[in-house]
Structures are given as structure tokens and as C-alpha cells.
Amino acid sequence: MTPHGPSPTRIASLGALAAALLLTACDARPAGEPVVRTELGEPVESVSSQSDQAALDEAAAAELALAQGNGPCQSVTFEGVPLTHCIADPEQHRIRASLAPSSGANFGTIEGWAAGRNESDIAFVMNGGMYDDNLKAMGYFVQDSDRLVELNRADGSGNFFLKPNGVFFGSNDRWRILDTETFLRTIGDRPQFGTQSGPMLVIGGDLHPDIQDNGPSKAIRNGVGIDASGKAHFVISDAPLSFGQLARFFRDELNATNALFLDGNISSLWNPATGRMDSRRVGPLLVVETK
Structure with a gap:
């Protein structure tokens, strides 16, 4: 059952808080053009976002988006490119890795994976790395603490092998991104989930x-990127963009200390709150569940 959202009074208060934060932000923006977030209520005059403001009002914006039924995902525009930005919060969510089905109806799609599952348990699902001809992960992949694919340190052509590449992994409420060599040197315990891709963006x-x-x-x-507070930021473009634009969005707008490229052209999202279900061919998946 979908929980009741905040009252109109609560939503109005959040709007007032966001407006106040806009007035108090004063530091200069790093490189990159302003983010313009999609307005969820009445249109308001566009105001240039700044990194300090983004950090301060993120929680209020996320709660307002949830109140309007968009779940943990928001539409944004960066350097003229529309993006969808989804936040996984360790206090509200858990993350696990999974694989799209390799046979049957809708094989190789999030829709095929989602068939028969309880939608109310899912915050969102995004493709989680590159795959081979059998839809299996090209690199390190851990599902429910079971390592299905070893760490891939080979050289080769293509985005995956643009070193340094990296690993997104975690257990319980701690999620991390490390470049592959640092992961090899410093991580001894097997995480509950993990996926390797490349290149690192930040x-x-x-x-x-x-x-x-x-x-x-x-x-x-x-x-996907991790900020200093430990939140995981999942970003998918809704129009073509360059690697540089995607990397700057993670660094300049989300203040991600580390960020990892997951894939291109097949990039897909399922957001149950809005009914968005992309149908591109995928393999590894990152499943964000509500606690």
C-alpha cells in the first residue's frame, strides 16, 4: 500500500525552506553550467543553482518530490541536457545486485526481471554495468554475497578498460566506489553486492x-556516485551527452567524491513511482529497495 504523503501545509513549508535556501546561498559555482530542476508544482522563476545550495536543499527537494509521487528520482537539466537523478539513502534504502533474465519473455530487460515482483518494495532499478553476449557481467560481480565473476584487471579496448576503472560495492548501510587497483589492495571481505565497470568518472x-x-x-x-555523507546518486541521461558532462555533473552538482560510469546506449531505469520502465537490453542490475 502506498503511504500517505505529507500534508499540503508540509509541502508549503518545504517550498518556503527551499526559497529561503536560495536566498542564503552565496559561494561561486565550480566549473559547469547551472542545474535547473524540473518544477513539481506551480512554475517559478529560474534561479541559478550553486553547490552549497544544492547540498542544503537536497533533502527538502527529495522529500517534496516524494510527496508529489515521483519517488526518490527527480528530473534535472545540466548544461542543456535532461537527466534523471535518483538518490539512495542508507537510512531509507538497501541496495543489491541482480541480473536480467537471459531467457523467457522480455529476456534481457528490467521488465522481464520485474515480472511477478512486489512493486511496493522497489524504490528504483537501474542497469549496473557492462555485459557479454550471454548478458553476464564483464567484471567483478557479487549478488547476495555470492561472487559470480572475478575482478577483471585485463587490458583491452572499449569503455570498460579505460583505466582506472572501478567497483561499486557495499554491505548493509555502507556503500563505496573504489578504482579497481585500490579495491584489490584494500578490500579483503566480500561485500553483499558489487559490480565492476569503467571508466571511473570522479x-x-x-x-x-x-x-x-x-x-x-x-x-x-x-x-553512480557516492557523496561525503554516504548517499549513492544514480544518474541516467534522457538525451545524449558526453563523458565530460556526466563526470562534471557528479563532481560539481552532486559533490560526489567518487563516481563510476555504468554503461551507455543501453542505460535503463525503472521508477515504479512514475511508471517509467525503459526497455533496452541490459544484463547486470542495481536494485534499490525500500526498508
């Missing part, structure tokens, strides 16, 4: 050194 607050500011390759892309 490494210790810096952009991947080989990613151009705005290269010629543009595609539907998605990635």
Missing part, C-alpha cells in the same frame, strides 16, 4: 584524467 574529487571536457562521443549514459 576519483577522489577529481575528474578522470583521460576524459575530455566535452568529447565528440555522445550517447544515453548512466553512472
